[in-house]
Amino acid sequence: MSLSQLARTIRESATLKLNETAALLREKGEPVIHLGGGEPKSKTPIDAVINCSAVLNTGEIRYTPPDGIPALKKAIVRYTEEHYQKLVSAKNVIASGGAKQALMVLLHVILDPKEEVIFPAPYWVSYPEMIKLAGGIPVPITAEDGTFCPSFDEIVAAVGSYTKAIILNSPNNPSGAMYSRDFIREMVEFCEKKSLYLIMDDIYNRLVFDAKTAPICYEFTKAPIEESKLVVINGVSKSYAMTGFRIGWAIGNKQLVAAMATIQSQQTSGPASPSQWAAVGALNGVQSCVESLRVTLENNRNVMMDRLRAFTGVKVTKPDGTFYCFPDFSAYMKNSQELSRFLLDKVRVVTVPGKEFGFEGHLRLSYCGTIRDITEGLDRIKWALDPNSANELFLGERKLVREWL
Ligand SMILES: Cc1ncc(COP(=O)(O)O)c(C=O)c1O
CATH class of the missing domain: 3.90.1150.10 (Aspartate Aminotransferase, domain 1)
Structure with a gap:
């Protein structure tokens, strides 16, 4: 073959x-x-089940806008305000088929052939393959001291003229390690200065232990979202135990999100309608x-x-x-x-x-x-x-x- x-x-x-x-x-x-x-x-949270069943019962399951139904985008805007203390508009939000698709579409939108994406090792198994799928080159960085968190200097040392983006996943799959506030601050400031995309894969950021909380990237930037290359990825898969529904999202500047919506519309026409309604139920329901x-x-x-x-x-x-x-x-x-x-x-x-x-x-x-x-x-x-x-x-x-x- x-x-x-x-x-x-x-x-x-x-x-x-x-x-x-x-x-x-x-x-x-x-x-x-x-x-x-x-x-x-x-x-599955009961409010997700109720919302999803209600739409199924209508028997009218149709295409939706490719970047998500307005009710879901509104719920994500509200979620972002509550959990990130960040006001964004619906135009800054795209809902996708899982955080995985949000990330994949994002990589398609930002990468030209041979451009590099840096991320710390150990890393989620999919990053290298997804970067390659989008035509880019994965650049994993391992800490010299054998810990799970490479230092700011180690990451920065890998940045070159081909670097387009840095992905941080904290707390991290597979180590469970959470990067420090100082590290996140340094990365946000550095990427802003160098005009690099900083992709925060926050899919586990509510599942944090020992009375700790995950640092919020927006705390460290004063740049208006429309001028920012900071992108947050999240979804309902892990925190709401809704892996099978396949709903995730990205938050970024309008122009970026619009380009992602175009690509997503050609790939899948958008996430499945019942799943989107389920996610609305989860995000707006009892927490x-x-x-x-x-x-x-x-x-x-x-x-x-x-x-x-x-x-x-x-x-x-x-x-x-x-x-x-x-x-x-x-x-x-x-x-x-x-x-x-x-x-x-x-x-x-x-x-x-x-x-x-x-x-x-x-x-x-x-x-x-x-x-x-x-x-x-x-x-x-x-x-x-x-x-x-x-x-x-x-x-x-x-x-x-x-x-x-
Ligand atoms: C670090 C990380 N990011 C993203 C995802 C994808 O999540 P989803 O199931 O919403 O596509 C996973 C799933 O295992 C993950 O571990």
């Missing part, structure tokens, strides 16, 4: 592939524990679901941290937010893909190799499932790797004895 050059250079999403593998094993009756997931397990999810995730994180700390040889940094942590397992196996495969084969635990996030030796473990998933998943991993763990392990009905180590 003759596929395009582009198709041959783009890798499939490792995380979506793992979901598929886990589902196939489960279908075969294998007692799989999925610590590789990227979605909270709470139910306790977000806090309740945040509290659950904080508790889950604590349980996961306790288990990991009792693990000989694993180095773990406490996540500030998200529902991921990113421990260093290199004392056991340096190659994270082999380690992840080994854990799936031996003890049926799904993890995501750090290599996919540009950070070898680590595994991404999710704590968005149940406490049982976390404790049993980590017990199994411990049994598979840590010589100080119990000798026997039950995998469903099967009893495993540590002979093969």
